[in-house]
Amino acid sequence: MRxxxxxxxxxxxxxxxxxxxxxxxxxxxxxxxxVTACFLSASGGKLPERLGxxxxxxxxxxxxVYVTQGFDHFLxxxxxxxxxxEFTALLHEFRxxxxxxxxxxxxxxxxxxxxxxxxxxxxxxxxxxxxxAICNHFGQMVKRPSFAxxxxxxxxxxxxxxxEVAEQExxxxxxxxxxxxxxxxxxxxxxxxxxxxxxxxxxxxxRFHVIENGTVEEASTIAxxxxxxxxxxxxxxxxxxxxxxxxxxxLIKAAQLLSEEAALPLRIEMYGDQSSQPEAFRQExxxxxxxxxxxxxxxxxxxxxxxxxxMRSVDAVIVPSIWWENSPLVIQEALSSLRPxxxxxxxxxxxxxxxxxxGFHFRAGDPRSLAExxxxxxxxxxxxxxxxxxxxxxxxxxxxxTQIMGVYQAASSQTSSQGL
Numbered sequence: 001m002r003x004x005x006x007x008x009x010x011x012x013x014x015x016x017x018x019x020x021x022x023x024x025x026x027x028x029x030x031x032x033x034x035v036t037a038c039f040l041s042a043s044g045g046k047l048p049e050r051l052g053x054x055x056x057x058x059x060x061x062x063x064x065v066y067v068t069q070g071f072d073h074f075l076x077x078x079x080x081x082x083x084x085x086e087f088t089a090l091l092h093e094f095r096x097x098x099x100x101x102x103x104x105x106x107x108x109x110x111x112x113x114x115x116x117x118x119x120x121x122x123x124x125x126x127x128x129x130x131x132x133a134i135c136n137h138f139g140q141m142v143k144r145p146s147f148a149x150x151x152x153x154x155x156x157x158x159x160x161x162x163x164e165v166a167e168q169e170x171x172x173x174x175x176x177x178x179x180x181x182x183x184x185x186x187x188x189x190x191x192x193x194x195x196x197x198x199x200x201x202x203x204x205x206x207r208f209h210v211i212e213n214g215t216v217e218e219a220s221t222i223a224x225x226x227x228x229x230x231x232x233x234x235x236x237x238x239x240x241x242x243x244x245x246x247x248x249x250x251l252i253k254a255a256q257l258l259s260e261e262a263a264l265p266l267r268i269e270m271y272g273d274q275s276s277q278p279e280a281f282r283q284e285x286x287x288x289x290x291x292x293x294x295x296x297x298x299x300x301x302x303x304x305x306x307x308x309x310x311m312r313s314v315d316a317v318i319v320p321s322i323w324w325e326n327s328p329l330v331i332q333e334a335l336s337s338l339r340p341x342x343x344x345x346x347x348x349x350x351x352x353x354x355x356x357x358x359g360f361h362f363r364a365g366d367p368r369s370l371a372e373x374x375x376x377x378x379x380x381x382x383x384x385x386x387x388x389x390x391x392x393x394x395x396x397x398x399x400x401x402t403q404i405m406g407v408y409q410a411a412s413s414q415t416s417s418q419g420l
Contacts, residue, residue: 001408003029003037004096006111008103010041010065015304017329018129021190021213022102028214028401030062038094039063042106054086064090068106074136074165075176078108087111091118098408100125105132109176112183123411125404126181127188130326133177134201136170137161140245140323141197147244147322149346149364152200178202185411188404190327191348197324209407214400215332233265234381236342236374237314239307240330242274244281247320247344252288252296253367254320258374259293266295266378268318271310273301311337315384316377319343319353322365327352332394334359340387342373357390 007022019041029037040055043065050056055064066087069080087107091099091114099115099122101107115124132139134153141150144161155170162170178201187208189195199205242248248270255268274285289298302310311317317334319325324347331352334341341359343349353359360377363369377384395403 001035001098001405002094002096003035003098003100003408004091004094005029005037005039006099006101006103006107007039007041008105008107009044009046010039010059010063012059013041013046013065014044017213017327018102018127020304020329021127021129024214024216024397025100025102025401025404028397029405032401032405037062038096040066040090042066042068044068044106054080054082055090066107071106071108073105075173076104076109076132077176078106078110083108084114087114088118091115091122095119096122097412098123098125100127100404100408102127103129104180109133109180112180116183123185123408124183125186125188125407125411126184127190128194128198129190131194131197131324133181134197136165136173142245142323149322149324174202185414186407188407191351193324193348193351194326209403211400211403211407212395213327213329213332214397215336215394216397233267234316234378234384235267235269235314236316236318237311237339238268238270238272238318238320239302239311239333240272240328241276242270242272242285243277244284245321245323247322247365248274248285249288250320250322250365250367250370251318252292254370254374255296256291256293257367257371258378259295261375264375264378266374267297268295268374269297269299269314271299271302275301307333308337311339314339315381316340316342316359318370319349320362320370321349323347325349335391335394338388338391340384340391342370342377354392357387358392359387 005022005026007019009019011019011023026037026039029035047065047067049067055066057064072079104111112124115122130139131141135141136158137144143150155167158170159167188211189208190213192210195208195210238251274282311334317339319328319330319341321344326348331341341353343353343359344364345361346364350361355361360373362373
């Protein structure tokens, strides 16, 4: 089996969850007997342009990077006239049996049609990592400017968020995107919640498979860590990108509420980076930090390879996102580190974290609800230690790849009905 794995970015250029999942799967496929794998990512402006060259190989012989030349983020269309030629040449050279897109951003959704036209017998698999096709607001299904949760998309509702774009344009946008996405033979969703959203949007339910992203380190290889601070204050940690949608303001405001209870000893530590966020948010975050109480400590950026050791230095991991999420990598990292998760009660977070088994839920976007939960756990930290015996473990990369290869084989045994 010959497999081309595609990702909108390379994890050596960008450390998002989707690109990490794509690259780790490519590496696992490459280790399998009777599988030849190739990896194609996009530069997203992280590599300098080379005159007359679109595909480069800065990392390895079977790993290509498409040097992007602009992108239409409304239609997810690629205006680069040279990409189809070079991409088609790569397809004809490698001749994959399977093309697995972990994203279409930076390549363009028309890429699915290019694959179908160049290699009619190849099977096209698409992993959906968020809601970009459904929602023009960065694919995160929250309303502008309030950041209120959005339950479903429609031309009228989308026009209310983007009054500068006519309702008809949103109607045509969905037609355009669904026309090309329907070229796929199968869709993989890392959560049931995300699959249901896309099915409601119009993609065929029969082509969906719910398969969780795998992790490199299995939880079974990590011995439970006894509570090392029984005589000290429990520590709760935040890890990952710092943004409004990730609930940074919710966490700091909860810390302020907790600081009013002087007799309650606990500490909140935030690990992450806000430097890529819009200036308005960075300024707001700096102001929040200036007002943060003594029980809140901002630790700053960290290298991803350190995340598990950092997680083991806290008693629980907080995921306070105010949008639906899908399958946050931080949840898998916490599970594999045997650290209970305190998360918002919505979307993929509520699906992945079983309340009272893997962690605890609080009302999304509500600092008081989070503060009350942390106060309860601060008074009884032994509940967090006991939870280590009930927590589930995330699948390994090997397990996930085996499931995905089952999808490849099933798709290969079927006659494609998506051709022109």
